[in-house]
Amino acid sequence: MRMLLKLAWRNIWRQPRRTLITIAAMAIGVAFSMAAIALSDGLFEQGFDTVVTRSLGHVQIHAPAFPQERALYDTIDDADSLLAQVAALPLTAAAAQRLFGYVLLAASDQAAGALLTGVAPGREQALTRVAERVLRGRFLDPQPGSQIVLGEGLAETLQVDVGGEVVAVAQAADGALASELLRVVGVVRTGSVATDRAGAFVHLAGLRSMLGLERQAHEIALLARELDQIPALAEGCRTALAGRGLLVRDWRQVQPAVAQLLNLQSVTVWIVLFTVFSVAALGILNTSLMSVFERTQELGVLLALGLGPRRTVALVLLESCCLAALAALAGGALGLLLDWYLVRRGIDLGFITQGWSWMGALFEPVLHGSLQAYGALATIGGLFAVTLLASLWPAWRAARLQPVVAMRQE
Amino acid sequence: MAIVTTENLSKEYQQGALLVPALREVSLTIEAGEFTALMGPSGSGKTTLLNIIGGLDAPTSGRVVVDGVDLAKVSAAERSRLRLNRLGFVFQAYNLIPVLSAYENAEFVLLLQGRGEAERKKAVLEMLDEVGLKGLGGRRPNELSGGQQQRVAVARAIASQPALVLADEPTANLDSKTGRELIDTMRQLNAERGVTFLFATHDHKVIEQAHRVVRLVDGQVAEDIKR
Numbered sequence: 033m034r035m036l037l038k039l040a041w042r043n044i045w046r047q048p049r050r051t052l053i054t055i056a057a058m059a060i061g062v063a064f065s066m067a068a069i070a071l072s073d074g075l076f077e078q079g080f081d082t083v084v085t086r087s088l089g090h091v092q093i094h095a096p097a098f099p100q101e102r103a104l105y106d107t108i109d110d111a112d113s114l115l116a117q118v119a120a121l122p123l124t125a126a127a128a129q130r131l132f133g134y135v136l137l138a139a140s141d142q143a144a145g146a147l148l149t150g151v152a153p154g155r156e157q158a159l160t161r162v163a164e165r166v167l168r169g170r171f172l173d174p175q176p177g178s179q180i181v182l183g184e185g186l187a188e189t190l191q192v193d194v195g196g197e198v199v200a201v202a203q204a205a206d207g208a209l210a211s212e213l214l215r216v217v218g219v220v221r222t223g224s225v226a227t228d229r230a231g232a233f234v235h236l237a238g239l240r241s242m243l244g245l246e247r248q249a250h251e252i253a254l255l256a257r258e259l260d261q262i263p264a265l266a267e268g269c270r271t272a273l274a275g276r277g278l279l280v281r282d283w284r285q286v287q288p289a290v291a292q293l294l295n296l297q298s299v300t301v302w303i304v305l306f307t308v309f310s311v312a313a314l315g316i317l318n319t320s321l322m323s324v325f326e327r328t329q330e331l332g333v334l335l336a337l338g339l340g341p342r343r344t345v346a347l348v349l350l351e352s353c354c355l356a357a358l359a360a361l362a363g364g365a366l367g368l369l370l371d372w373y374l375v376r377r378g379i380d381l382g383f384i385t386q387g388w389s390w391m392g393a394l395f396e397p398v399l400h401g402s403l404q405a406y407g408a409l410a411t412i413g414g415l416f417a418v419t420l421l422a423s424l425w426p427a428w429r430a431a432r433l434q435p436v437v438a439m440r441q442e
Numbered sequence: 443m444a445i446v447t448t449e450n451l452s453k454e455y456q457q458g459a460l461l462v463p464a465l466r467e468v469s470l471t472i473e474a475g476e477f478t479a480l481m482g483p484s485g486s487g488k489t490t491l492l493n494i495i496g497g498l499d500a501p502t503s504g505r506v507v508v509d510g511v512d513l514a515k516v517s518a519a520e521r522s523r524l525r526l527n528r529l530g531f532v533f534q535a536y537n538l539i540p541v542l543s544a545y546e547n548a549e550f551v552l553l554l555q556g557r558g559e560a561e562r563k564k565a566v567l568e569m570l571d572e573v574g575l576k577g578l579g580g581r582r583p584n585e586l587s588g589g590q591q592q593r594v595a596v597a598r599a600i601a602s603q604p605a606l607v608l609a610d611e612p613t614a615n616l617d618s619k620t621g622r623e624l625i626d627t628m629r630q631l632n633a634e635r636g637v638t639f640l641f642a643t644h645d646h647k648v649i650e651q652a653h654r655v656v657r658l659v660d661g662q663v664a665e666d667i668k669r
Contacts, residue, residue, distance in 0.1 A: 035553040042541035333537040336498055337551055337598075338526025340519065436498040439537070 036343060040350035043323070054319045055359045058415065061312045062363025065305050065411045067370040070401035072301040074374060076294055077402050082223045082395060083290050084283045086160045089128075089253030090262045091269055092286050093118070096279045098250055099286075104133070104205060104243065108278060111249035115155075117272055118254060123265040125257045128155035129249035131239050135202040137232070139190040146186055147231050148200065150239030150249075159255055162222055162233065169194035169218030176237040180214035185229035187219045194218060200234075204244040212242050223395070309414055313422040320352050320426040331430050332438025341431035348427035349420060356419040360412045367408065374401025444507075445606050445638050446472040446495055451504035453490050453661075464490040465501070465661040472640055474605070477632045479652035480642040487661040488642035492608045495640070496529055497521035509605045526554055530599030532609035532641070536591040538583040538598075544570065544590075545579030548597040555602060569597040573627050589620035596628060600637055609641035613648055625651050 044051050084090065093114070098106035108114060111129045119127040131150035136143055153172040157163045163171035172179050180198060182190070192198060196216045204210040214234065221228055240246055256265040266282040273280060284291040324331065335344060378400040385397050453465040465487045472478055480488045493499035494506055497513050506513045509528045513521060525531075530551075538547045548569055552562045570579050573593040583591050592612060599607045609628070613621030625648050631637050649655055657665035 035550070038546075039539070039541065046541060330537070330539065333533070334539070335522070336496070336525065336531055338522050338524075338529075338554055340522045340526070340554075343554070436493050439533070 033346075036347050036350055037354075040347055041354050043327075043347075043351050044354050047323075047326075050319060050322070051355065054315055054355055055362060057315050058312050058355065058359030058419075059363035059366060061308045062359060062411050062415055063366035063370055065308050065414075066364070066367030066407050067374060067401070068301055068304050068308075069407035069411065070371040070374050070403055071379075071399065072297060073402040073404055073407065074378075074400045076297055078395060078400065079290075079294060079297075083287070085255065086162070086165075086222065087224050087227075088283045088286055089159055090256045090259075091254040091266045091280065091282050093252040093254075093269060093273065094250065094279045094281075096277065099279065099281075102132070102250075104203075104245075107131075107245060107248035107250055108252060110247055111252065112247060114273065114276070114278075115249075115252055118252060118269050121265065121268045121272060123256050123261045123268055124254050126155070126158040126255040128152060128159040128253055129236065130156075130251040130253065131236055131243070131245060131248065132250045133202050133239055133243050135200045137186070137190060138199045138201070139192040139196060142190045142192075144186060144189045145230065146200075147227075148180075148202075148234050148239055149227075149231060150234055150236040152236050156233075159253055160222075162220060165222050166218045166220045169216070171218055171220070172233060172235055173217070176235040178212060178214050178238060179217045179235065181218040181220050181233040182216055183228040183231045184219055184221045186232060187216070189230075192216055200242070202242060204242065206244050208244075210242045210244070212238065214238075305411070305414065309418045312415070313418045316352055316355065316419050316422040317425070319355070320348060320423045321429075323351065324348060324426045324430045328433065328438045328441045331433055332435045332441070335433060336435040336439065344431040344433075345427040348430050349423050352419045352423035353416065356416050360415055363415075364408060364412060367411065371401055371403045371407070374399075375403050443474045444471045445474050445476075445509055446470070446640065447505075447507040448491075448495070449505040451491070451494065451501050451506060453487070453494060453499070454502045463661050465494070467504070468658075468661070468663055470656065470663060470666075472606070472638065474638055475632070475636050476654055477629060477639045477652055478641070478654040478656060479649045480640065480656050480658060481644055481649050482658035482664075483644065486658040488658055489610050490661075491658070492610050492640065492642055495606075496531060496608050497525055526551065527602070528605045530602065530604040530607040530637075532592070532595045532599050532607065532612045534611040534614045536583070536588070536595050536615070538591055538594055540583050543580050543582055544575060544586065544594045544597075547583070547594050548579075548601050551598060551602045557602075565601045565603075566597070569601045570594075572631065573597045574623075587620075589616050589624060592616060592620075592624055593627065596624070596631075600631055600635070603635070604637070606638045606640060609639060611642055611644075613643065613645055618645075618647060621645060622647060 093108065095106040095108055115127055115129045118124060128151060133148045135146055135148050137146045153174050167184060171181055187193060190198060194216055198214050198216060199211055200214055201211045254265060256262045262282050266280055269280045331344065378398040380398045382397045448468055448470045451465055451468040454461045454463050468491060480491065482488055494501050495508060508524065511524055539550065545566055548566045549562050552565060570576060573596050575590060575593055613624055616624060628639055629651055632639055643649060654668045656663060
């Protein structure tokens, strides 16, 4: 085998220009495939983070009618104790409850309808990292108080900023009109188009008091410790809350369209990879066939000397594998450079757009990649698989040569 | 002991609608240790006979037994193994592997046979020495003269100590002096190592050196002279 490898290695350098062109084409394919995977993974992570982790949570618990009706009365009763129960599950990384209330917010000269989300600041920050998205001011203090954090668009509509005051007016659960004066402590850009345009965060206890829903919540959201544990966490919640008549869904059930689009994105990448590798396969097939045709006489001599069909196949495959190995090295290095750039710098579309919206979430104009080992392994593994497949036919042709006929060829 | 036996060996080639006979009923026995020249004009069937004896081509009819193996009764893979382990080839156009050095070319068959490194080194260095290429083992074929390349081919054919070396016009591409030197080397190997040679040639100066001369005319044995 060592001798065949030596022979294969020297054979590929008989036509150095052709070899270098083939390697360059394969290497560029490898590098751009790795970059495409990294960018796709980055977009997936960005989309998942924005749409799922920062907004939905991995698992949600509601009263059965709430997702359809979003009515004030469709609440989870005794939410505090239920939250403590699911937060203690071993797969739970974070859990928080939310209470929603549609209110009229009024500043000095402006008023606007808004959706208030009542949260426990500490738990909410662990779940959605919303505090990291505060543009001005700060997020709600841990201790309950008459504070509000406005969505960026809502603050513009109300023409109010940090330090200002707004009055919230709402109809409470008992039908009475309730109002509260709230001090603006922060302005946030969550990435959710709806929240940023017409949403605001207040303390859970304050909203409960205002709406007359003292121990209730509309939603309990949870994060799993690992993404692959999400279905198990949802199942754990269902078991823990059995008999309570609550609806437990993972994010795929909450937003099936998001799940489908995220899946479609990875399919698209594999289609791109298939196309790139198909083109690479044609290049390898061409190089390998040319090499076999050009050396027909020499292959005839090798067969005459007793090389044997199996070793002849091995020789041609090894030649292609040498090309693939060089392309993997060069392409892998270039791919890692591209991946590094995508991870560290990203592709800045700031000259075209200030951001873009997808599934109700606002994305940054900079597209970042995500570096994962499988991207390089899948690409390089794919390269070798395609190389071997594309070389099988030339190898088979070489092995089937009749020595006496092959040796007569010029 | 007979190394090669052919019985009523015939070979016909199809050329368009015509069947052209290349060999007609050739019966021949080559004994171990012989230094035999096959002579005859171009088209007399010398190369065809060598190819059939070497298992590179199949006869239309008749029987060939090489080193006790009836070539018609074994598979292509077994014929390949026979060539590898029992036969050596020297071709008119040298046919060295251009990307390998003289040493590596001579070593090639031994590597295919799976011989150990020490054994290969000893055999190759000895052979290169015997064919007069001592110190030139590191050169690639394109760095050697025609005569030197053919000597490498002889070293490659003999390094594995085959039962029979088949040489097709080994001096045809060499000048007469170099050709004579090559034949002298082959004669020496035949005498000292007992290697059996069967070579095709139409060079009368070369034929003079042979122990036995088989003359082919129109695919038939016209003369078989033992000296």
